[in-house]
Amino acid sequence: MNIPIDYHVFRFFKAAISSKQRKIALIGTLCGLLWIIRRSQQIDNKRFPEISRSKKSKRVLNIDFIIKLCHLIHVVIPAWRSQEFINLFCLTAGLVLRTILSISISTINGSIVKAIVNQDFLLFLKRLVHLGMFAIPASMVNSGLEYIIRKLSLQFRQRMALYLNEKYIKGLVYYQMSNLDSRIPNPDQRFTQDIEKWANCLSNLYSNLTKPLLDIVLLSRKLSELMGYKGPLVIIGWYFISGIIIRFISPPISLLTAQEQRNEGIYRTLHTDIVDHSEEIAFYQGKEWELRRLSQILGGLVSHIKYMLAKRYFMSACDNMLVKYGAVMVAYGVLGLPVFGNNSSGYLAKIGDDPSAITRDFIKNSSLLINLAKAVGRMVVSYKEIQSLIGYTSLIQEADDVLDELASGEYKREMILDSEFSNSERGRLIISDKIKFEDVPIVSPNGDLLIKSISFTINPGMNTFIQGPNGCGKTSLFRILGQLWPLFSGTIETPPMNQIFYIPQRPYLPYGSLREQIIYPHTKEQMLAQGITDENLEEFLKFLKLDEVLEKRGGFEQIEDWNDTLSGGQKQRIAISRVLYHLPKFAILDDCTSAISMDIEGDIYQTLKNKGITLITVSHRDSLMKYHNYILKFDGEGGWNFYKILNDI
Numbered sequence: 216m217n218i219p220i221d222y223h224v225f226r227f228f229k230a231a232i233s234s235k236q237r238k239i240a241l242i243g244t245l246c247g248l249l250w251i252i253r254r255s256q257q258i259d260n261k262r263f264p265e266i267s268r269s270k271k272s273k274r275v276l277n278i279d280f281i282i283k284l285c286h287l288i289h290v291v292i293p294a295w296r297s298q299e300f301i302n303l304f305c306l307t308a309g310l311v312l313r314t315i316l317s318i319s320i321s322t323i324n325g326s327i328v329k330a331i332v333n334q335d336f337l338l339f340l341k342r343l344v345h346l347g348m349f350a351i352p353a354s355m356v357n358s359g360l361e362y363i364i365r366k367l368s369l370q371f372r373q374r375m376a377l378y379l380n381e382k383y384i385k386g387l388v389y390y391q392m393s394n395l396d397s398r399i400p401n402p403d404q405r406f407t408q409d410i411e412k413w414a415n416c417l418s419n420l421y422s423n424l425t426k427p428l429l430d431i432v433l434l435s436r437k438l439s440e441l442m443g444y445k446g447p448l449v450i451i452g453w454y455f456i457s458g459i460i461i462r463f464i465s466p467p468i469s470l471l472t473a474q475e476q477r478n479e480g481i482y483r484t485l486h487t488d489i490v491d492h493s494e495e496i497a498f499y500q501g502k503e504w505e506l507r508r509l510s511q512i513l514g515g516l517v518s519h520i521k522y523m524l525a526k527r528y529f530m531s532a533c534d535n536m537l538v539k540y541g542a543v544m545v546a547y548g549v550l551g552l553p554v555f556g557n558n559s560s561g562y563l564a565k566i567g568d569d570p571s572a573i574t575r576d577f578i579k580n581s582s583l584l585i586n587l588a589k590a591v592g593r594m595v596v597s598y599k600e601i602q603s604l605i606g607y608t609s610l611i612q613e614a615d616d617v618l619d620e621l622a623s624g625e626y627k628r629e630m631i632l633d634s635e636f637s638n639s640e641r642g643r644l645i646i647s648d649k650i651k652f653e654d655v656p657i658v659s660p661n662g663d664l665l666i667k668s669i670s671f672t673i674n675p676g677m678n679t680f681i682q683g684p685n686g687c688g689k690t691s692l693f694r695i696l697g698q699l700w701p702l703f704s705g706t707i708e709t710p711p712m713n714q715i716f717y718i719p720q721r722p723y724l725p726y727g728s729l730r731e732q733i734i735y736p737h738t739k740e741q742m743l744a745q746g747i748t749d750e751n752l753e754e755f756l757k758f759l760k761l762d763e764v765l766e767k768r769g770g771f772e773q774i775e776d777w778n779d780t781l782s783g784g785q786k787q788r789i790a791i792s793r794v795l796y797h798l799p800k801f802a803i804l805d806d807c808t809s810a811i812s813m814d815i816e817g818d819i820y821q822t823l824k825n826k827g828i829t830l831i832t833v834s835h836r837d838s839l840m841k842y843h844n845y846i847l848k849f850d851g852e853g854g855w856n857f858y859k860i861l862n863d864i
């Protein structure tokens with residue numbers, strides 16, 4: 216007599232609680248399960264106050280994320296005919312092909328086992344050859360899929376990096392992001408590693424979601440042909456419930472991932488600082504301080520990652536329980552359906568007295584079912600990947616938003632309380648042939664008022680010497696002139712920026728050739744187009760007593776990190792050579808000869824004056840005053856004075 220499966224299930228549960236020991240074991244298992252669920256969900260409020268707050272207020276996978284992701288996807292896949300879309304199409308086609316191959320291989324597997332049970336050697340050999348024939352395209356498709364996924368990730372990374380780089384190096388956004396805005400503390404990390412991780416996550420997620428989805432559709436169809444719709448439905452139902460449970464118990468991985476990336480950024484910046492300031496650190500003998508700081512930040516980073524690992528451990532314990540072992544149990548239950556299920560009599564009558572047919576069907580079904588279970592399981596587990604993608608997407612989108620806001624003049628940072636200048640820019644900037652400040656306040660980006668109002672005019676030929684105590688706002692004057700800092704009120708007249716050349720105290724020498732150091736930011740082509748040759752550059756270097764550098768370092772084409780290999784005075788002289796090359800109408804020399812010996816400093820000033828460049832010098836050296844005919848003096852308490860000097864030469 217055929218006993219219905221519900222009866223078996225009832226008997227199983229009755230047996231599970233029949234003795235005292237079994238009851239204790241069952242209660243223990245349930246308590247363990249609850250503990251794991253609780254641990255995986257808990258967030259340390261003290262350690263991550265921000266995360267625990269956001270966890271309460273934010274839904275992880277929400278419409279906001281979808282909109283952000285769609286916007287970013289549009290950036291990396293700009294058109295139907297783009298390379299990225301073609302690759303995505305190839306990837307989808309490859310995934311379909313792989314599923315079709317898997318179905319064919321499971322059918323052959325069943326036939327091989329049947330041949331073994333029937334001891335049919337010829338059929339066994341034939342099926343083995345079949346399997347071999349499928350193995351070749353299957354291997355090629357598998358490796359091909361991996362290749363396309365990696366290529367796609369690289370293409371996504373390139374597109375996103377180009378898109379953000381363009382916005383970053385546009386106008387003065389790169390300056391404003393690190394100096395005026397406090398929202399993105401480590402732009403270097405954001406524009407390098409975060410983009411790479413986002414691109415990897417996106418390309419992997421596509422295949423991790425599409426492949427299982429395809430598998431589910433195709434395998435369920437095949438399985439329902441073989442064992443009715445009940446089998447695949449039970450498996451999918453199990454995973455559906457598991458998915459809901461996992462969704463409920465999962466910690467906010469996306470927020471934790473974003474926090475991890477921020478910590479990585481801080482650690483990376485510390486190392487960059489050590490590279491940039493190795494000499495200063497060495498002179499100050501600051502190695503112990505640096506090591507302490509590195510260890511402290513690394514400690515914080517490691518502790519965060521450990522915390523995430525623990526969270527992931529509890530999560531993956533739940534995953535394993537539900538998605539792996541739980542699913543195997545359910546799968547066996549489904550595989551037993553043809554023999555033990557309600558309709559088993561029909562199946563048993565059909566196979567008659569050929570037990571090998573049961574083996575064949577079992578192998579075929581189990582192979583399909585295992586693949587189906589894997590597919591649904593992958594979709595459920597990919598929830599974690601979706602969370603990581605949400606984390607990276609929020610970082611990239613935040614950078615994109617901040618870049619847009621900075622480009623339109625909006626920036627956010629801690630302001631001095633109640634500063635009247637914290638609202639908006641109301642000043643006027645006019646292009647003319649002179650430098651003129653009219654009722655302009657000098658205000659730092661955080662609203663600190665340095666000078667209430669300043670007015671002066673520097674016409675061509677009015678060489679002006681600017682003096683004043685440290686931090687009184689001398690350089691800030693030019694930050695406002697160059698539109699690096701906001702102009703809150705008043706009017707500024709300025710020549711076009713290509714007629715003003717600013718040289719700071721610490722010159723910037725980018726990695727490149729010696730020629731590029733002199734003509735920066737021009738290219739060699741621009742230099743030649745202006746009719747300037749290497750011989751002219753050599754003359755500048757001779758005048759600045761830098762011809763030795765040219766000879767010893769192997770000529771203008773020599774590429775080096777000039778910051779590390781030139782002395783402080785040599786670096787400042789290279790910066791002066793830029794003024795000789797560009798010959799601007801106005802040169803702002805901001806303490807830029809402080810490391811140059813006095814004798815050559817005088818020659819430099821006289822030569823620049825002779826070339827008709829109007830000099831605006833910020834310096835604490837009174838010896839330079841004689842090369843100027845006007846003086847702008849700050850008293851350090853908000854007062855200033857602009858007047859003519861009589862003793863100029």
Ligand SMILES: Nc1ncnc2c1ncn2[C@@H]1O[C@H](COP(=O)(O)OP(=O)(O)OP(=O)(O)O)[C@@H](O)[C@H]1O
Nearest residue numbers: 394395659660661684685686687688689690691692
């Ligand atoms: N990016 C910035 N954000 C906020 N405040 C700033 C920023 N840069 C400079 N400041 C502040 O603005 C004030 C004026 O700085 P500025 O560089 O103009 O001084 P300075 O007169 O040129 O001094 P020094 O003679 O030392 O070069 C200082 O108090 C400084 O701390």
